[in-house]
Amino acid sequence: MKMLKFLCLVILFTPIFASLPLKDYGPKLTEVVKHLHDECSILTGVTDTDIDNTRNGNFDEKNIYIMRYNACLWLHSDAFIPSDDGVPSLHGNKNLFLDIEPPKLKGKFAKMFMRCIDEARESGEKNFTVLAWNATNCLHRTDPENFVYP
Ligand SMILES: *[C@@H]1O[C@H](CO)[C@@H](O)[C@H](O)[C@H]1NC(C)=O
């Protein structure tokens, strides 16, 4: 019984601190997030539970499906400015982030993405899946309450 009470408390209180509520996304981000979620789910076979766990800050780098899903999100989102050879430059596409900035995070959202992309690029990590994972980690670490995860 005690255990049950404890579980109820955990379930009740966890969502308060976990990620930006969908209603605060604004129309543009909502559309981008839905598109990425659908496309990258199909491509990688990740489960919604894996995605929810990540959204709530439980990063499981042993789970190759969520790792691939995460890499897909970054690659399929125009998050990076393309370079001449068509390979992502690992330089953040600031105009995109400004364009989809949720009203609640005006002046914060794009800045946070640019900073985490810079951090990931400057780490010199060669494996894109790992680099993308670390960039996502950085976003969550910076502001868990306003974390956005498709
Ligand atoms: C990326 O994150 C992993 C942990 O997930 C860490 O071991 C690694 O050092 C990080 N890489 C860089 C280059 O920061």
Ligand SMILES: *[C@@H]1O[C@H](CO)[C@@H](O)[C@H](O)[C@H]1NC(C)=O
């Ligand atoms: C890159 O990292 C992922 C995730 O850890 C791993 O599965 C993959 O084999 C790595 N790729 C290379 C080329 O090392």
